[in-house]
Amino acid sequence: MVLYHLSTTYQLLYCIVHRLARHADEEAGLLMVEYIRPESEQKEFLKKLRDTGWFSFVRLVPENQFKLKRGNALTEESSPQEIEAVIGNVCDCVKNWLNLDLFEFSRIYIGSDQWSFGIYCLANKIPHVYIEDASGMLSQRERYMQITKEICLTNYVISEYLHGAGTSEYEIARLCDERNFINGFTDEKAENFSIYDALKYDIPERVPKILAFYDASPITVSDDSPVCMYMTQYLKSMAVKDLDVQEQITTMLVDYFSSDCRLVIKPHPKDIWLNYRRIFPQAVILPHRMNSELIPFLFDKPVRRVLTASSTSVGGMAPFAQEIYQFTTEIETRHEHLHAIYVAAALMKEVSRCAGGKVCPIYQQVNQIQLENFLRALEVDTTEDGWKILVTEDPSLLSQENEDVKGVLLILDETAANRQKLSFPSGKTVLQVRASLSPEENSLFAENEYAMYLLINDSTIQKCISSFAFVRILPFSKAKLYVQSKILSPQEIEELNQNEERE
Amino acid sequence: MVERLSVDFVRKLFVMLTSGNAQIKFHTICMQNRNREKAANRPFSFGMKLLGYNIWYRLPLIRDIPVGRKIGKDYLTRCYLRLPVEDLSSEILENPQAVCDVEQSLFLPILSQTSFFEKLEKKLDCDGFAKVRREYQDDTKPLEEIYQKLNQTLSTSFSCETELAMARDNLIPNRYIMRLLDIAAYHDVKIHLVVNSSYPRGFYEELLCRNNIGWDSLSLSCESKKDKVQMVKELGLQHFGVVSADFKHFIRPLQKAGGRPIYYRAPVQLMKDALHPGLSSEFKEQYDAVCGAKVFSGKKRPSFLYELGYLCAGPLIYSLYSFLDADFTVCYAGKYSAFAKMTGSHAVCIMNGERHFPHQAIQVLDPGFDPEGFTVFLEKLKKNHPGVSFRVLSLSQITSRDTHVLHSLFTEERSELNEGVHDFCRDYTKYTGMSSISLQDGVRLYRCGQQNMERELLAVPTGKMQPASSV
Numbered sequence: 001m002v003l004y005h006l007s008t009t010y011q012l013l014y015c016i017v018h019r020l021a022r023h024a025d026e027e028a029g030l031l032m033v034e035y036i037r038p039e040s041e042q043k044e045f046l047k048k049l050r051d052t053g054w055f056s057f058v059r060l061v062p063e064n065q066f067k068l069k070r071g072n073a074l075t076e077e078s079s080p081q082e083i084e085a086v087i088g089n090v091c092d093c094v095k096n097w098l099n100l101d102l103f104e105f106s107r108i109y110i111g112s113d114q115w116s117f118g119i120y121c122l123a124n125k126i127p128h129v130y131i132e133d134a135s136g137m138l139s140q141r142e143r144y145m146q147i148t149k150e151i152c153l154t155n156y157v158i159s160e161y162l163h164g165a166g167t168s169e170y171e172i173a174r175l176c177d178e179r180n181f182i183n184g185f186t187d188e189k190a191e192n193f194s195i196y197d198a199l200k201y202d203i204p205e206r207v208p209k210i211l212a213f214y215d216a217s218p219i220t221v222s223d224d225s226p227v228c229m230y231m232t233q234y235l236k237s238m239a240v241k242d243l244d245v246q247e248q249i250t251t252m253l254v255d256y257f258s259s260d261c262r263l264v265i266k267p268h269p270k271d272i273w274l275n276y277r278r279i280f281p282q283a284v285i286l287p288h289r290m291n292s293e294l295i296p297f298l299f300d301k302p303v304r305r306v307l308t309a310s311s312t313s314v315g316g317m318a319p320f321a322q323e324i325y326q327f328t329t330e331i332e333t334r335h336e337h338l339h340a341i342y343v344a345a346a347l348m349k350e351v352s353r354c355a356g357g358k359v360c361p362i363y364q365q366v367n368q369i370q371l372e373n374f375l376r377a378l379e380v381d382t383t384e385d386g387w388k389i390l391v392t393e394d395p396s397l398l399s400q401e402n403e404d405v406k407g408v409l410l411i412l413d414e415t416a417a418n419r420q421k422l423s424f425p426s427g428k429t430v431l432q433v434r435a436s437l438s439p440e441e442n443s444l445f446a447e448n449e450y451a452m453y454l455l456i457n458d459s460t461i462q463k464c465i466s467s468f469a470f471v472r473i474l475p476f477s478k479a480k481l482y483v484q485s486k487i488l489s490p491q492e493i494e495e496l497n498q499n500e501e502r503e
Numbered sequence: 504m505v506e507r508l509s510v511d512f513v514r515k516l517f518v519m520l521t522s523g524n525a526q527i528k529f530h531t532i533c534m535q536n537r538n539r540e541k542a543a544n545r546p547f548s549f550g551m552k553l554l555g556y557n558i559w560y561r562l563p564l565i566r567d568i569p570v571g572r573k574i575g576k577d578y579l580t581r582c583y584l585r586l587p588v589e590d591l592s593s594e595i596l597e598n599p600q601a602v603c604d605v606e607q608s609l610f611l612p613i614l615s616q617t618s619f620f621e622k623l624e625k626k627l628d629c630d631g632f633a634k635v636r637r638e639y640q641d642d643t644k645p646l647e648e649i650y651q652k653l654n655q656t657l658s659t660s661f662s663c664e665t666e667l668a669m670a671r672d673n674l675i676p677n678r679y680i681m682r683l684l685d686i687a688a689y690h691d692v693k694i695h696l697v698v699n700s701s702y703p704r705g706f707y708e709e710l711l712c713r714n715n716i717g718w719d720s721l722s723l724s725c726e727s728k729k730d731k732v733q734m735v736k737e738l739g740l741q742h743f744g745v746v747s748a749d750f751k752h753f754i755r756p757l758q759k760a761g762g763r764p765i766y767y768r769a770p771v772q773l774m775k776d777a778l779h780p781g782l783s784s785e786f787k788e789q790y791d792a793v794c795g796a797k798v799f800s801g802k803k804r805p806s807f808l809y810e811l812g813y814l815c816a817g818p819l820i821y822s823l824y825s826f827l828d829a830d831f832t833v834c835y836a837g838k839y840s841a842f843a844k845m846t847g848s849h850a851v852c853i854m855n856g857e858r859h860f861p862h863q864a865i866q867v868l869d870p871g872f873d874p875e876g877f878t879v880f881l882e883k884l885k886k887n888h889p890g891v892s893f894r895v896l897s898l899s900q901i902t903s904r905d906t907h908v909l910h911s912l913f914t915e916e917r918s919e920l921n922e923g924v925h926d927f928c929r930d931y932t933k934y935t936g937m938s939s940i941s942l943q944d945g946v947r948l949y950r951c952g953q954q955n956m957e958r959e960l961l962a963v964p965t966g967k968m969q970p971a972s973s974v
Contacts, residue, residue: 038593068513073540154540235589243589243682244802273589273682275689278715442715 001056002026003105007033007112009269010134010313013291014195015109016054016213018175020206021198026106027056033115034060052213066093066116074157083161086154087123094120102126109175113164114148114155122162122170129191130171135293135315136180138166138187143329147237180315195293196319207297216290219298221262226304228261229321230254231292231311234270239332243273248444249309249335251279251476256342257307257325257377264303266292268311279476296320325373336437337413338370340450343435343483344411345374347454347468348389351407354464358386365394366411387458398455399425408455424493428455429462432492433485443478462487517542520553522764525750526560529768536584569778575815575951576778578807583773585801588679592686594765600743601687602735602757605698605707607748607769609681609716610674611800613792613934616640618785619673623666629659642699642724649701667706675792675934676714679801680767683746684716693719695738697731700724732756748772770795780947789935790818790944797930805923808959812923815952816909819902820845821928822945823868832866832896833884835877836913841921842870845928852913856883864892871899872910902946908956918963920956 002023004015012032019028030049037045042060049058070089074082094116102108102121110118111131121128132138145165149156159165166174166187173191199207211217221227232250235241254263265276267288276285286295293316295303306321308314310329318324331338352359358381363371371391375382389407390397398410410422424430431454439445456462465485472481488496521531531553535542542549560566571577585591595601603609614622620633635656639649646663654660684694696718698707704723711718722734729737735745735757745762747753748769758764774791782790798805798813805813820842827834828849836842836852843852850868851860856879865888869877885893898906911918931938 040597072544241587244678272690273592273686275685277689278685278717442713 001029001105002107002109003029003031003100003102004055004109004131005031005061005111005115005117006131007036007115008133009036009289009291010293011111011131012036013210013214013293014131014175014193015111016210017195017198017203017206018109018193019054020210021202022193023107024203028054029100029105030055030058031117032058032060033112034063036060048213052209061094061115061117062097063116066090066097069093070154074154076153076157078157080161083157087119087158087162090116090119090158091123113168114152114159118164119158119162122164122168125170127170127172130166130168130174130189132166132174132176134312135177135195136182136312138174138176138190139181139185140312141166151236177315179318180312195291196296196316199293199297200319211294211297214290214294215287216294216298218300219264219284219286219295220300221264221284223262225262226260227264227299227301228254228258228305228307229264229266229295229303229317230258231306231308231313231317232265232267232271232274232276233309233311234268235273236270239329244444245332245335246274247279248477249331250274251444251478252335252338252474253307253309253325253327254280255474255476256338256374257305261305266290266295266313268313292316323376325377326369327373328367328369330367331370336445336448339435339437339448339481340411340452341367341370342374342472343433343450343481344391344409344452345371345378345380346470346483347409347433347452348375348391349378349380350465350468351387351389351454351461352380354461355387355458358383360384360386360388362388362390362405364390364392364397366391389454395422398453399423401425406456406458408453410453410455412451412453422453422496424453424455424497428457429459430455430488430493431465431468431485432488433468433483435481435483437479437481439477439479445477445479517553520550520557523557523561525766525768526566527556528750528764528766530560531556532586533582533584536586537581567776569776572776573778573951574780575811575948575953575955578810579773579777579814580798580803580805580807580810583768583799584804585679588682588801589686591765592683594763595683595687595692595744595746596690598692598742598744598763600693600695600740601684601746601765602695602697602738602740602743602762603680603684603746604731604749604753605696606700607771608746608767609677609684609696610710611677611770611792611796613673613675613789615788618788619669623669626669627661627665629657629661632657632661640701642701642730643728644701645725646701646703667702670702670706671710672934672936674710675796677770677796677800677802680746681714681716682802683765684718687744688717692744695720695722695735695740695743697722697734698724699731735762736760767801770799773799780951782944782947783941786938786940786944789931789938793930793934794927796934797926806919806959807955808919808963809923809926811952811956811959812918812920812925813927814923815948816912816920816956817924817927817931818940819945819949820909820912820924821931822940822942823898823901824850824928825939826942827866827868827896828939830864830866830894831860831862832868833860834868834870834913835873835880836868836870837915839915840913841925842912845925854880856880857887858884859887862891864894866894866896869895869897870910870913871897871906872913901942902949904946904950904953908953908960918960920960 004019006012006015046058071086072082074086108126108128109131110121110128112118112133113122113130133144137144145156148159171189174187174189175191175193177194178190178192179194235243235246238246263280263283264286265280265283266286267276269288271288292313295317303321305323305325306314306317307325309327309331314324314326348359348361361382388405389409390405391409393411395410398408433452435450437445437448439447466487468485470483474481522528534552572579572582620636624632635653639653650661650663688694694717700723707721724730727734731753743762744765745754745757746765746767748767750766754764754766771792774795779787794814798810824845824847828847832850834842834850834852835854837854838852840852846852867881912921912924
């Protein structure tokens with residue numbers, strides 16, 4: 001018999017599929033942290049899960065009750081004695097409640113080992129298999145621990161103290177989706193298991209029953225437009241826990257990356273606070289409870305584009321979608337800067353047009369992923385032997401001499417208060433680009449201005465590039481982005497070089 | 504001992520100890536929000552504190568003493584710590600229906616009714632208008648009917664449109680409650696809005712649409728001739744939440760009728776609960792409304808430095824703008840400084856004395872951050888403007904206090920204090936139609952917070968921003 005412990009909806013599907021694919025001939029027990037469902041839904045949910053017959057027993061770990069008995073909450077300053085006292089209390093709670101001989105199980109799988117059962121196993125040196133928290137999350141331990149810290153500091157402190165969360169010596173293996181590891185990450189204990197692969201190739205006959213358990217019905221998108229699916233995130237695991245910011249990021253990404261597509265929203269299972277029906281009245285909103293990993297088995301046609309701010313769930317869609325647009329977590333803390341990056345990409349497209357060929361961006365001190373995503377969306381062809389442009393947000397690189405580089409694109413920080421000193425080298429053509437964001441009255445965005453400078457050696461494109469100007473309407477963000485440009489005169493360059501520091 | 508009690512029993516005890524009256528309800532929840540682990544860590548001391556709140560906030564007069572609630576002295580945001588809206592939403596999602604009274608929760612009025620009528624009187628330029636309008640005010644009568652009688656009495660022909668236009672500008676949409684209702688609507692909770700008002704349905708419908716607020720029913724006292732509690736009772740709801748800032752006249756009676764109370768203490772009330780320095784009454788009313796709505800609605804959880812910038816330094820800088828606007832002023836400040844961003848057309852921020860201005864008289868502001876540089880600057884300026892009369896204003900003389908905490912406003916450094924100042928000036932301009940603030944009021948508020956600004960700025964290195972957490 002095997003035993004699974006989990007705390008998230010991703011892990012639940014993971015465990016169901018793993019149990020059916022890898023332990024089909026064995027019995028299996030399931031422990032779940034009670035927070036997996038709101039109190040009012042727990043009874044019905046448990047019944048439904050038991051009725052499937054997939055698990056011999058299903059129990060909810062009463063974390064709320066344990067919390068009252070575990071003693072003081074811990075902080076990062078807590079002494080080892082204090083931490084051990086809490087661990088001791090947690091272990092007592094689990095021991096009294098569990099009533100199972102763990103050594104009878106052939107394998108114990110633990111997801112989210114920062115909760116009581118995980119603490120119990122780690123503290124008692126019980127060998128187990130660790131299950132990552134989300135697709136590929138094993139490779140992002142720092143991000144995962146930060147989320148754990150924000151959700152429950154005590155759990156975080158204990159997890160660090162016991163070296164849990166994918167680093168314990170008592171983990172005999174780590175179940176994970178290796179396809180979604182961040183580049184370069186390896187783990188010698190990693191044991192690859194992908195929900196998509198298992199459902200598609202190992203147990204396709206089980207798919208209908210699993211879909212029925214999740215009340216997942218086939219998704220038909222009525223018109224012939226290509227589908228863009230936006231994968232949302234759980235607010236509490238984002239860097240800025242503000243619904244307005246989450247809405248801003250969502251509308252902005254949809255405006256920039258989904259304008260030519262039929263929009264389908266897949267809310268994160270815990271993303272229950274943002275009213276997508278109001279924000280995108282024409283979009284298809286999928287049920288939030290359904291795991292994104294099941295989507296490939298529900299759609300009647302492939303999805304053209306999958307879009308997310310920084311959700312790990314795109315991993316599950318990777319085998320199914322033609323294009324994936326994913327950003328780093330920087331988008332959460334500096335989302336309004338994305339407008340500037342968009343303008344920079346549009347400018348590079350214009351350079352490409354004026355130069356009559358492909359461009360070769362060289363990235364320094366700039367968010368490469370954001371820029372590459374925009375270049376891809378704007379269909380800007382890039383190649384290593386193209387027109388070389390150094391793209392940077394560091395003004396000190398303006399004067400960097402490099403014969404190969406035909407242009408330097410400097411993107412400035414939008415806050416004028418943080419204005420950095422500029423120093424343009426002489427003899428270059430300087431195109432000044434100004435973009436201003438003009439929100440409607442009921443927009444969540446505020447007025448903002450962005451500036452960038454393109455330095456070019458190539459006088460042939462000077463005339464062509466000087467007419468770079470356009471207005472981009474952002475309907476869901478309820479704003480317009482006005483972009484204007486001009487070639488600076490030598491006098492204006494001189495003034496900028498003097499930096500206006502006394503003015 | 505507590506660990507032996509069941510979770511249900513502890514919850515019931517908590518509900519009993521936290522819902523005595525409006526103040527008990529609000530402040531006990533804030534106490535819990537300040538330290539979410541306290542109940543688990545020190546259940547006995549937490550319980551005793553709850554009991555203490557229950558006694559203190561039941562004692563007439565005593566309960567109104569603003570202990571720990573002084574503007575500029577105490578970190579009020581921490582004192583008034585509401586739940587993040589997404590956490591509060593679990594309460595409204597418990598029932599399939601929710602009722603919300605529009606005033607003081609969904610929309611926050613800037614002026615009281617009396618002041619509003621006085622402002623209207625000035626706009627209409629009609630002596631005695633406010634008094635008659637006040638007399639005829641009746642929430643069960645439509646506005647047009649009120650104006651008919653009023654015009655007869657005053658022998659005028661005013662249209663109610665002027666009042667409606669002004670009333671629209673007198674309301675600040677509350678993004679915290681808007682979010683709460685939006686979350687509820689997303690989960691198919693039916694939203695029933697009620698309002699005691701003589702204004703027409705179209706006025707509220709337009710207001711709600713403009714702010715992307717969805718609703719299922721909207722009941723107006725001027726149509727139904729009933730008050731808001733009666734209107735809710737008439738809806739015949741069985742299971743419903745009650746969102747309101749009116750504890751006594753809305754939450755309580757509807758709680759008795761089976762409603763689940765979700766009390767939202769009005770932001771302006773929180774400002775009134777705090778100790779102010781002596782301020783002119785006209786300014787105080789608008790100051791309380793704007794600061795309450797923008798700092799204590801629950802939408803933001805700003806740092807103390809931001810709060811000081813908003814509540815104390817912001818009014819001083821705004822009053823300075825009001826003062827400087829009378830004459831052409833050259834401010835010795837960076838062109839891209841926070842101060843420069845907000846100056847009006849009569850002021851220019853430069854640090855280059857070589858500039859020439861065509862004015863006969865020039866006022867020069869010395870913020871005091873660079874005495875030597877200012878001397879050189881002034882000399883150059885005078886040299887370039889022979890025959891022009893100069894008047895030098897010193898910020899430290901205006902405030903009669905050390906002003907070094909404000910220096911970053913005039914240079915190009917970033918700080919949360921500057922953000923607070925900027926936001927206050929922006930919001931006060933927007934919501935009061937650019938009402939001026941007297942230097943006296945500005946200086947008094949600045950003095951209240953000066954010490955804490957110094958302390959907080961010492962704790963945060965300049966140029967380093969700490970992320971302001973939001974709700």
